Amino acid sequence: MxxxxxxxxxxxxxxxxxxxxxxxxxxxxxxxxKVIIDGDNGVLVExxxxxxxxxxxxxxxxxxxxxxxxxxxxxxxxxxxxxQYKKNIGRTVAVKAANNQKxxxxxxxxxxxxxxxxxxxxxxxxxxxxxxTVRNKAELAYNDIIEAKxxxxx
Numbered sequence: 001m002x003x004x005x006x007x008x009x010x011x012x013x014x015x016x017x018x019x020x021x022x023x024x025x026x027x028x029x030x031x032x033x034k035v036i037i038d039g040d041n042g043v044l045v046e047x048x049x050x051x052x053x054x055x056x057x058x059x060x061x062x063x064x065x066x067x068x069x070x071x072x073x074x075x076x077x078x079x080x081x082x083x084q085y086k087k088n089i090g091r092t093v094a095v096k097a098a099n100n101q102k103x104x105x106x107x108x109x110x111x112x113x114x115x116x117x118x119x120x121x122x123x124x125x126x127x128x129x130x131x132x133t134v135r136n137k138a139e140l141a142y143n144d145i146i147e148a149k150x151x152x153x154x
Contacts, residue, residue, distance in 0.1 A: 043072035
């Protein structure tokens with residue numbers, strides 16, 4: 001009952017802010033509410049406060065004792081939502097895919113079915129000595145992605 005009420009409040013809140021989306025939600029046995037959000041344009045502290053207030057202000061602490069944690073997804077956290085791929089187009093990602101394939105490439109597209117990765121590699125020339133730079137491209141269905149993380153460059 002409590003979980004359902006919290007989830008409804010959370011869903012209503014996210015309908016008001018269509019730029020934000022839910023990554024994870026849980027209510028633990030001790031009524032600790034954990035919410036992790038992401039946004040099409042990132043997440044500010046004010047966004048977490050907005051979600052927190054939407055839940056906290058509509059629950060009665062006299063009825064249920066609870067604690068509430070609202071956080072943004074971490075920079076090193078693997079992507080789990082299609083919208084995360086879309087917002088990271090143009091960035092370098094590290095992807096572990098089915099059949100033990102690994103890619104470190106630029107995410108160039110993300111649609112409803114798959115992502116597109118592009119990268120350059122040095123390959124031996126067909127004729128003669130030396131190497132030539134080759135542009136590579138791969139499309140991966142979301143179901144074939146085991147893990148994908150944005151590579152942070154400093």
